[in-house]
Amino acid sequence: MQEFLVEITTSVPEGTAEEEVDRRRAAEAVRARELAATGHLARLWRPVGERRSIGVWRAADEAQLRAEVLGSLPLRPWMTVVVTPLEPHPNDPGPA
Numbered sequence: 001m002q003e004f005l006v007e008i009t010t011s012v013p014e015g016t017a018e019e020e021v022d023r024r025r026a027a028e029a030v031r032a033r034e035l036a037a038t039g040h041l042a043r044l045w046r047p048v049g050e051r052r053s054i055g056v057w058r059a060a061d062e063a064q065l066r067a068e069v070l071g072s073l074p075l076r077p078w079m080t081v082v083v084t085p086l087e088p089h090p091n092d093p094g095p096a
Contacts, residue, residue, distance in 0.1 A: 027074040
């Protein structure tokens with residue numbers, strides 16, 4: 001699978017009922033665990049003091065990432081997503 005750096009900013013539409021926000025956030029947590037278990041979500045961070053997230057995601061290609069992986073997130077309709085495809089760097093100190 002190919003890796004992608006994904007930056008996600010979620011903006012709840014004005015006037016959305018708090019119950020709907022809570023329901024979607026709970027469903028989002030469940031879906032994130034499922035995607036991690038299948039290897040699609042590798043890492044996820046939230047910059048200190050910010051409401052956006054940055055993560056390393058995996059998919060066969062960008063089309064699958066956008067449609068099947070990120071598209072399956074319950075909060076996706078409220079998200080702005082920036083996807084950057086990654087490739088290994090020859091000086092990466094991580095595992096080969």
